[in-house]
Amino acid sequence: MSELEIRIRNHPVVKFEKNDPFTFRFEGQEIIAYRGETIGAALHAAGITTLGESRIRHRPQGLFCMIGDCSSCLMKVDRTSNIRVCTTLAKPGIFVERQSDQGELGGMDMHEIEHDKIEAEVAVVGTGPAGLKSALCAADLGAEVAVVDQNPLLGGQLIKQTHKFFGDEELYAGSRGPEIAKMLDTELRKRRVTRVIQSRVIGSFPGKKHVLGVLMENSRFIELQTDRVVVATGASENMLSFPNWDLPGVFAAGGVQTMMNVYGVRPGNRALMIGSGNVGLIVAYQMLQAGIEVEMILEAAPRVGGYEVHAAKLRRLGVPILTSHSIVRAVGRDHVQGAIVARLDEKSRPIFQTEKHLDVDLICIAVGMSPCSELLLQSGCESRFMSELGGHVALYDENMETSVKGIYVAGDAAGIEEASSAMMEGEIAGASAASSLGLETEDAEKRILKARNKLVQIRKGPFSRKAKDAKERIFRMSKEIRER
Amino acid sequence: MSKKTPASLASFALIECTERIPCDPCVRACPRGAITKKSVTSPPELDSKKCTGCGQCIALCPGLAIFVVKANYSKDQALVMLPYEMLPLPSVGEKVQILDINGNAVGEGRVVNVRKDRNFTNIVSLSVRKDVAQSIRSFRVIK
Numbered sequence: 001m002s003e004l005e006i007r008i009r010n011h012p013v014v015k016f017e018k019n020d021p022f023t024f025r026f027e028g029q030e031i032i033a034y035r036g037e038t039i040g041a042a043l044h045a046a047g048i049t050t051l052g053e054s055r056i057r058h059r060p061q062g063l064f065c066m067i068g069d070c071s072s073c074l075m076k077v078d079r080t081s082n083i084r085v086c087t088t089l090a091k092p093g094i095f096v097e098r099q100s101d102q103g104e105l106g107g108m109d110m111h112e113i114e115h116d117k118i119e120a121e122v123a124v125v126g127t128g129p130a131g132l133k134s135a136l137c138a139a140d141l142g143a144e145v146a147v148v149d150q151n152p153l154l155g156g157q158l159i160k161q162t163h164k165f166f167g168d169e170e171l172y173a174g175s176r177g178p179e180i181a182k183m184l185d186t187e188l189r190k191r192r193v194t195r196v197i198q199s200r201v202i203g204s205f206p207g208k209k210h211v212l213g214v215l216m217e218n219s220r221f222i223e224l225q226t227d228r229v230v231v232a233t234g235a236s237e238n239m240l241s242f243p244n245w246d247l248p249g250v251f252a253a254g255g256v257q258t259m260m261n262v263y264g265v266r267p268g269n270r271a272l273m274i275g276s277g278n279v280g281l282i283v284a285y286q287m288l289q290a291g292i293e294v295e296m297i298l299e300a301a302p303r304v305g306g307y308e309v310h311a312a313k314l315r316r317l318g319v320p321i322l323t324s325h326s327i328v329r330a331v332g333r334d335h336v337q338g339a340i341v342a343r344l345d346e347k348s349r350p351i352f353q354t355e356k357h358l359d360v361d362l363i364c365i366a367v368g369m370s371p372c373s374e375l376l377l378q379s380g381c382e383s384r385f386m387s388e389l390g391g392h393v394a395l396y397d398e399n400m401e402t403s404v405k406g407i408y409v410a411g412d413a414a415g416i417e418e419a420s421s422a423m424m425e426g427e428i429a430g431a432s433a434a435s436s437l438g439l440e441t442e443d444a445e446k447r448i449l450k451a452r453n454k455l456v457q458i459r460k461g462p463f464s465r466k467a468k469d470a471k472e473r474i475f476r477m478s479k480e481i482r483e484r
Numbered sequence: 485m486s487k488k489t490p491a492s493l494a495s496f497a498l499i500e501c502t503e504r505i506p507c508d509p510c511v512r513a514c515p516r517g518a519i520t521k522k523s524v525t526s527p528p529e530l531d532s533k534k535c536t537g538c539g540q541c542i543a544l545c546p547g548l549a550i551f552v553v554k555a556n557y558s559k560d561q562a563l564v565m566l567p568y569e570m571l572p573l574p575s576v577g578e579k580v581q582i583l584d585i586n587g588n589a590v591g592e593g594r595v596v597n598v599r600k601d602r603n604f605t606n607i608v609s610l611s612v613r614k615d616v617a618q619s620i621r622s623f624r625v626i627k
Contacts, residue, residue, distance in 0.1 A: 012571045013604045164546035164603065166507035168524055174509040174544055174603070289570060308503055309547030316621035317570075318587030420506065458506040461525040 006045050008264040012289050013162050013176065016264035022092040031096075036152065039085035039096055040066065040073050041263035049248040049335055051075055051085065053100045060334050062248025063267075066255035067157070068150045068200070069236035069372070072246075075099050083218055086255075089152050089198065116222045118194060120146035122433045123212055123226035125201050125375060128156020130411025130422040131232030132184040134430030138230075139191040141434035141444050146194035146224060148201055148214055153262075154188070155181025156234055157254065158419065160261040162289075163282055167458070171420040178261075180419075196222065204229070204379040206404050228406045228433040231376050232426060235369035235390065235412035240274060243329035249336030253283040253366035260290040268362025272339050273297040274327055278306035278418075280366030285313050287364075295358050298325040298341055300348060307463070327363065328355060336361055371413050379404050382481055388470040389415030395478040399432035399448065400425055403481055408433050415474070417467045420458055427451040494555035495537025498618070501549045502527050513544040539565045543601040553617050562617035563596060568608045572625055573598055580623040582612055590616050593623060 081103025161177030
């Protein structure tokens with residue numbers, strides 16, 4: 001693909017502003033990037049898809065999740081190893097290299113790292129729908145709030161969800177994700193909230209004052225002291241194992257969405273989507289909008305996983321959705337050059353005679369998500385593995401408070417659901433945190449009740465049943481633990 | 485559709501939303517209150533007596549699940565209004581390939597109107613053969 005083909009010039013929904021071009025160096029090559037672009041997006045737009053190699057077998061590795069969750073894009077930037085280039089902004093004149101070892105601390109002298117302190121009453125980790133809502137709510141109730149996010153932009157995954165959202169007026173129904181992110185961001189700017197972006201929370205130390213260790217822009221260390229913590233870290237996408245799953249060109253569906261809808265860069269020209277849940281269906285549709293051909297969508301189960309309305313949008317444009325089908329292997333040496341797919345028998349084994357070769361250069365994996373519970377587990381929160389919620393989740397009560405006093409959780413980190421329930425959980429967590437500090441307790445109580453009622457309403461549909469039941473079980477387990 | 489159908493009844497919205505999605509913009513979209521929902525998760529119901537086929541609901545449905553058919557557009561043609569979020573947008577007068585629910589081409593239609601929406605769900609009105617009108621869900625621009 002040439003640079004011209006890779007960058008999206010015309011898009012039916014998103015206007016990409018490509019301003020202030022500059023260059024940086026990748027090994028011997030000069031790379032053009034635009035303001036606000038990450039190193040990963042700029043490299044991909046320049047046709048560089050192999051960003052490193054695996055340590056033992058030296059297999060090529062490329063971008064996968066695009067949101068700083070996986071480790072597939074670790075590179076050396078200005079001699080500092082292990083930089084996730086998918087979320088690290090490109091800057092003029094930086095020097096980027098591939099990394100084939102585990103890296104060393106060469107570029108970073110721990111003693112010389114600047115060390116700042118920030119104080120807050122409520123610290124919110126993650127600025128997706130749950131985090132932003134809880135920050136807004138806590139700030140409204142008078143708390144001094146700090147938000148931390150590892151990405152350059154606020155809004156979590158809203159910024160790439162260019163479809164119109166379901167819901168009702170209060171839940172921004174009919175608005176597209178980037179618009180919702182902008183509205184929430186504008187609201188946040190109206191309040192005095194400390195914003196710590198491009199910063200990753202790498203340690204959580206509960207105590208009378210909770211301390212969060214924050215690594216800012218891969219170079220500065222910040223000690224964030226806070227009375228309450230809301231963990232709204234969202235989820236990471238699941239991988240599916242098949243031969244050559246690690247080849248560049250195998251992307252998480254959400255990674256594809258970030259690449260095309262946030263950065264205006266096409267991750268490929270002809271795609272295969274694995275998984276027909278709402279993420280798979282929505283991203284497949286958005287690939288068509290980005291000018292990427294979608295060869296087909298495969299679903300291992302005997303029926304489509306996502307909403308029928310999303311599936312219908314693809315069917316009427318001629319995209320086949322094949323149930324009881326999956327990928328057998330990816331084909332290619334340095335990059336995906338095809339895929340072998342097959343029908344599955346009743347025991348989910350591929351039927352050899354039905355194998356088919358597809359000429360694709362992009363394989364998207366949309367097989368579910370797992371809550372990002374790491375900070376909660378590190379903080380010592382009681383947790384359970386709940387497959388209905390996507391994996392390990394901390395236990396929490398109806399105020400979204402975990403077993404560690406003063407640590408709250410909301411959104412996908414509390415179990416995979418969707419944006420509207422995440423917003424309501426965020427509201428509850430933010431209000432509970434503020435209320436526990438003795439701030440506007442009456443007002444907080446009203447907000448909590450309102451959000452709980454809303455959750456009851458939006459969870460009435462059959463699609464919410466599993467998550468709703470699982471979360472009610474969590475409330476009960478949390479109560480049992482407290483009573484013990 | 486029989487010849488005796490009054491003209492007002494021959495224009496109607498087709499709402500293909502049966503799954504109890506927690507969503508309600510269609511209810512607020514209708515200027516005549518023709519679309520109702522018992523609760524936010526119950527499927528929308530259309531009062532076909534109130535529906536004039538104005539198409540306000542088409543661009544507001546987040547699921548792109550509403551279509552409008554005007555059965556008596558002309559003697560042998562019906563008008564179909566579709567939500568469309570792809571590029572290129574066709575021009576008025578242009579001939580396009582018309583697609584059914586499964587993306588099968590079932591003939592040609594002519595673009596009668598393109599209503600651009602500020603939220604990027606454009607509404608394309610196509611003049612098509614009467615016998616296929618109710619099954620048209622999209623179209624393909626002929627290169």
